Amino acid sequence: MAEAAxxxxxxxxxxxxxxxxxxxxxxxxxxxxxxxxxxQSIKGYTEQEIVGRHFSVFYFEEDLETxxxxxxxxxxxxxxxxxNEGWRRRKDNTRFWGxxxxxxxxxxxxxxxxxxxxxxxxxxxxxxDEQIKAYNAELEMQNKELEQFAYIASHDLQEPLRKIQTFxxxxxxxxxxxDFVKRYFSKLDASAHRMAELVRSLLEYSRLSKYRSxxxxxxxxxxxxxxxxxxxxxxxxxxxxxxxxxxxxxPVVIGRRIQLGQLFANLxxxxxxxxxxxxxxxxxxxxxxxxxxxxxxxxxxxxKYYSISFEDNGIGFEQQYDKVIFALFxxxxxxxxxxxxxxxxxxxxxxVENHKGFISASGKPGQGAKFTVYLPVAV
Numbered sequence: 445m446a447e448a449a450x451x452x453x454x455x456x457x458x459x460x461x462x463x464x465x466x467x468x469x470x471x472x473x474x475x476x477x478x479x480x481x482x483x484q485s486i487k488g489y490t491e492q493e494i495v496g497r498h499f500s501v502f503y504f505e506e507d508l509e510t511x512x513x514x515x516x517x518x519x520x521x522x523x524x525x526x527x528n529e530g531w532r533r534r535k536d537n538t539r540f541w542g543x544x545x546x547x548x549x550x551x552x553x554x555x556x557x558x559x560x561x562x563x564x565x566x567x568x569x570x571x572x573d574e575q576i577k578a579y580n581a582e583l584e585m586q587n588k589e590l591e592q593f594a595y596i597a598s599h600d601l602q603e604p605l606r607k608i609q610t611f612x613x614x615x616x617x618x619x620x621x622x623d624f625v626k627r628y629f630s631k632l633d634a635s636a637h638r639m640a641e642l643v644r645s646l647l648e649y650s651r652l653s654k655y656r657s658x659x660x661x662x663x664x665x666x667x668x669x670x671x672x673x674x675x676x677x678x679x680x681x682x683x684x685x686x687x688x689x690x691x692x693x694x695p696v697v698i699g700r701r702i703q704l705g706q707l708f709a710n711l712x713x714x715x716x717x718x719x720x721x722x723x724x725x726x727x728x729x730x731x732x733x734x735x736x737x738x739x740x741x742x743x744x745x746x747x748k749y750y751s752i753s754f755e756d757n758g759i760g761f762e763q764q765y766d767k768v769i770f771a772l773f774x775x776x777x778x779x780x781x782x783x784x785x786x787x788x789x790x791x792x793x794x795x796v797e798n799h800k801g802f803i804s805a806s807g808k809p810g811q812g813a814k815f816t817v818y819l820p821v822a823v
Contacts, residue, residue, distance in 0.1 A: 470546075472556055474517055474547055475500050486542075486565045489537030499561060502532045504539070520546040521556050530564070541570035563744040581743060607635040665701045667694035667708075667752070672728065674708045678716070687723040690815040695750045696728050698822040699799045707795045710788040711815055715756035718813070726755045737802060737818055743803055755814040760807040769805060792817075 466483035468476055476499055479491040485503060487494075500513040507513070507530065519526035525547045531665075532542040542563045549558045611632040618624045671691055675682065682689070689712070697704070713727045732751045734744055761769065770793040789805075792815070796803040800820055807813035 464564065466561075466565075468499065468561040468563070470499055470517075470559040470561055472558055474513060474559070475739070477558065478729060483563070486534075486540065486563060486599055487532075489534070493535075502542075504531060504533055516544070516546050517559065520548045520559055524548055526634050540567045542566065578743075598628075604635045604639040608632060608639065611635065647810050662698050662700060664696050665699050666696045667704065667729075670701065670705050670708050673705060674712055678712065681706065681716060685716055685719070685723055686721075687725065689725045689727065691727040694727070694752065695731075695821075697799075697819050699819065703795045703798060707792055707817065711754045711817075712794050714755060714788055714815075715758060715813070717757055719758035722757075724757045728753050728755075731821060732818070737804075739804060740802055740818075744818075745800065745820070749801065749818040750821060752817045752819065754813055754817075755812065757812045760809050760811050760813050761805075762807075762809060770803070789815075 464482060466486045467480045468483055469478035471477055476495050476497055476784045478754075479489075479494055481715050483494075484490060500508060503513055511529075511789075512528075516526040516528055523708065525545060528544045528546075529544065530544075531539045532544075533539060542567050545562045547562075548556045549560055551557045611628050612776070615625050615628050615632065618628075668691075671689075671694060675689060681687075712725060716723055729750060729752045731748055733748055734740060734746050737744070737749065737751075793803055796817055802818040804816050804818075806816075
């Protein structure tokens with residue numbers, strides 16, 4: 445008996461001294477009965493402060509609303525144990541990522557008389573996992589961009605290059621025919637300009653990548669001033685197309701003025717290009733929470749966003765193409781009908797992502813298009 449008592453005492457002391465794990469004894473209702481040093485270290489309460497309280501004190505409101513603590517006890521009672529991971533609350537209301545195992549304790553008649561709850565703080569592992577996840581997402585995005593660049597090099601840039609080679613060969617064959625040479629020189633010149641335009645746009649797009657994580661050049665940018673500058677730049681085109689730009693008061697955001705100017709320029713240029721006559725562009729703004737942003741990516745941070753919409757009365761597009769139009773060099777309409785490289789909206793997407801935001805598009809054929817930019821509200 446003495447040996448058994450000694451072993452029991454040693455076992456109890458061992459549990460009490462363990463500091464890497466919070467070991468808590470609960471009664472059948474979930475009331476805390478015992479508390480080791482590891483529990484005090486991880487959760488912040490002394491034994492005197494916590495014994496007699498329900499273990500749900502460690503859970504945040506979102507888990508309490510779904511009755512998670514009670515459900516875990518029910519699972520442990522039914523299946524012998526319950527395992528769970530999630531954010532848990534410390535005494536000072538800070539959170540840690542806990543790995544929890546609740547094991548039912550039975551009497552000689554197999555009745556549940558309490559529970560043993562073991563918790564391990566895995567916050568460092570959670571942070572490392574999240575960082576790896578972010579790195580993988582970044583790597584995947586860069587791989588996709590490399591694939592697009594490879595496609596451009598092997599396809600889009602080849603088209604004007606083939607024309608240049610073909611026209612040069614034809615000119616060589618008719619070098620003595622001045623009228624013929626003059627006619628084909630103009631075709632050659634047009635193809636060269638097209639090639640230069642594609643290369644310039646591609647370089648402009650690639651330059652944006654290096655700004656993705658750099659925040660040193662961010663400043664307060666008044667979007668009303670940005671819009672005024674773009675309207676002045678497009679003064680002749682707006683006049684030629686008899687266009688109207690109607691705008692509400694726009695917010696001040698934290699960002700890069702040059703890039704935000706490019707964003708407005710591309711979106712307004714896009715609307716002017718795809719309106720057959722008398723374009724009307726309406727720009728409006730409001731504030732929304734992230735959970736109100738339709739199809740927001742998982743990587744978009746929680747919080748409030750400025751929702752800035754650019755709505756036009758142009759030719760529109762089929763909604764099934766709402767993602768395609770933001771890809772590099774993707775065009776929904778023939779270049780013989782509408783000029784451009786097909787990179788404008790891809791630039792818009794890149795700029796918005798550089799500002800930790802999101803851009804979406806909606807439209808109907810013949811009924812115009814609407815582009816909505818979501819930029820974080822500075823706190």
